[in-house]
Amino acid sequence: MDERIDILDSSGEQTGRAAWKSEAHRLGLWHRCFHCWIVSPQLPSGGPYLFAQRRAAVKETWPNRLDVTVAGHLGAGEGTLEGGLREIEEELGLSVNPDELIPLGTRMVESHIPAGLDRELHDVFLLVRPLSPGDLHLQEKEVAAIVRLQLQDVEALREGEDIPAEKWRAGETSPTLVSLCEFVPGGDDYLPRMARAARDVLSGGRPGNLF
Secondary structure, eight states: OOOEEEEEOTTSOEEEEEEEHHHHHHHTOEEEEEEEEEEEOOBTTBOOEEEEEEEOTTOSSSTTOEEOSEEEEOOTTOOHHHHHHHHHHHHHOOOOOGGGOEEEEEEEEEEEETTEEEEEEEEEEEEEOOOOGGGOOOOTTTEEEEEEEEHHHHHHOOTTOEEEEEEEETTEEEEEEEEGGGBOOOSSOHHHHHHHHHHHHHTTOOOOOOO
């Protein structure tokens, strides 16, 4: 779905201009997005777990790939937390308080996509919350499924390897296998960085600014 978004310069400052998302992607204009990784603590039933989303097949960019648990563009004039909480509720059906989000910094990404050049600044957050399949109500046009991975398996994941995971969709679960090549490419060790940050937070630490 196309939407109006604020255009930034390469340092992340507002230019005072807005454009359609499709135009920003076509022309390679910098814009801001929200990213939130969800991790659940160790429970009697297992864990800790890191959650990823399987992007819907109809997505314009990176269809069917695994990605951050929640991601979305901020609308024109929309603040990071305002837009981020909206995205969490829209994509997963979860209500989250702003003080639950742990900021991890802003990540700069440039990637070639079929529509042109995608230049994004990702405001990245971590959310610690136990989840069950019944907690989620997925936005089907955006999210095909949620995948639950053992955090220790994510930390050990290497190219060419598969790890066991659990796919959640429509309140049901099924076993699956996940490989590193299924994730949206980033080139900056994004996934292992997030796994380490999650481990630090679950151990009582604060990972600080990672980017």
